[in-house]
Amino acid sequence: MFNAVAEPRRRAILDVLAGGEQPVNDLVHALGLAQPQVSKHLRVLREVGVVDVRDQGRQRMYRLNGNALKPIHDWVSTYERAWSERFDALDDVLEDLKQKEEGHGSDE
Amino acid sequence: MFNAVAEPRRRAILDVLAGGEQPVNDLVHALGLAQPQVSKHLRVLREVGVVDVRDQGRQRMYRLNGNALKPIHDWVSTYERAWSERFDALDDVLEDLKQKEEGHGSDE
DNA sequence: TTGACATATGCTCATATCGGCATACGATAC
DNA sequence: GTATCGTATGCCGATATGAGCATATGTCAA
Numbered sequence: 001m002f003n004a005v006a007e008p009r010r011r012a013i014l015d016v017l018a019g020g021e022q023p024v025n026d027l028v029h030a031l032g033l034a035q036p037q038v039s040k041h042l043r044v045l046r047e048v049g050v051v052d053v054r055d056q057g058r059q060r061m062y063r064l065n066g067n068a069l070k071p072i073h074d075w076v077s078t079y080e081r082a083w084s085e086r087f088d089a090l091d092d093v094l095e096d097l098k099q100k101e102e103g104h105g106s107d108e
Numbered sequence: 109m110f111n112a113v114a115e116p117r118r119r120a121i122l123d124v125l126a127g128g129e130q131p132v133n134d135l136v137h138a139l140g141l142a143q144p145q146v147s148k149h150l151r152v153l154r155e156v157g158v159v160d161v162r163d164q165g166r167q168r169m170y171r172l173n174g175n176a177l178k179p180i181h182d183w184v185s186t187y188e189r190a191w192s193e194r195f196d197a198l199d200d201v202l203e204d205l206k207q208k209e210e211g212h213g214s215d216e
Numbered sequence: 217t218t219g220a221c222a223t224a225t226g227c228t229c230a231t232a233t234c235g236g237c238a239t240a241c242g243a244t245a246c
Numbered sequence: 247g248t249a250t251c252g253t254a255t256g257c258c259g260a261t262a263t264g265a266g267c268a269t270a271t272g273t274c275a276a
Contacts, residue, residue, distance in 0.1 A: 147223060147225080150223095162223090168224090
């Protein structure tokens with residue numbers, strides 16, 4: 001999953017699909033890539049479940065399945081404290097408590 | 109950045125570092141990997157800024173820099189609507205509005 | 217200085233990955 | 247039916263990536 005999304009062009013495909021269901025050819029034109037490459041990237045994205053396909057006549061309509069990205073979101077969220085303002089505030093509180101603790105605790 | 113984190117072992121390193129600053133050898137033992145591989149992975153992580161180093165005697169202390177993960181968080185968050193309950197609720201509201209609109213709109 | 221320790225780097229091999237091209241396959245149009 | 251469109255797949259060559267091993271570099275201890 002992480003691997004599938006590590007490819008810039010695959011992320012580009014997902015970004016286009018975020019705008020709605022698209023047949024392969026529209027993706028080809030939207031991204032300026034060769035059709036076989038797009039099909040290959042779509043295959044990878046399909047295999048990890050981040051896109052779904054639907055046959056419609058001779059076209060294959062691809063649509064985004066954002067659910068598959070949740071594992072990434074969850075993983076990266078465990079590191080959120082680094083940039084989240086909420087956690088900054090929490091750090092301040094903890095720092096305060098620590099100061100007080102050291103104040104009337106034993107030495108150092 | 110996405111690429112750096114696409115490697116399972118590199119994510120494992122970050123997970124260990126989440127527990128606090130560590131010298132290379134501790135990472136080696138914690139992960140059961142060969143020391144050169146750990147150094148190489150650390151190099152990649154360093155190059156994208158997700159870890160920082162500090163020299164301490166003959167050891168090199170590595171620590172996590174979660175800030176570097178924010179781009180990933182931001183990117184994946186744009187797809188959050190797929191699984192977020194808040195967005196599910198919003199969808200319900202929108203669906204309601206749509207029903208009403210169709211109710212007293214033109215045909216279909 | 218010499219030696220041991222901690223880490224980084226270089227080399228090689230095996231494997232994966234991507235692009236480009238040709239082509240196969242399925243569905244529709246004629 | 248045959249032609250054509252839309253898409254997928256196979257093959258090739260180039261490049262990247264990771265493991266394993268040896269070794270270089272830097273730091274401290276004796």
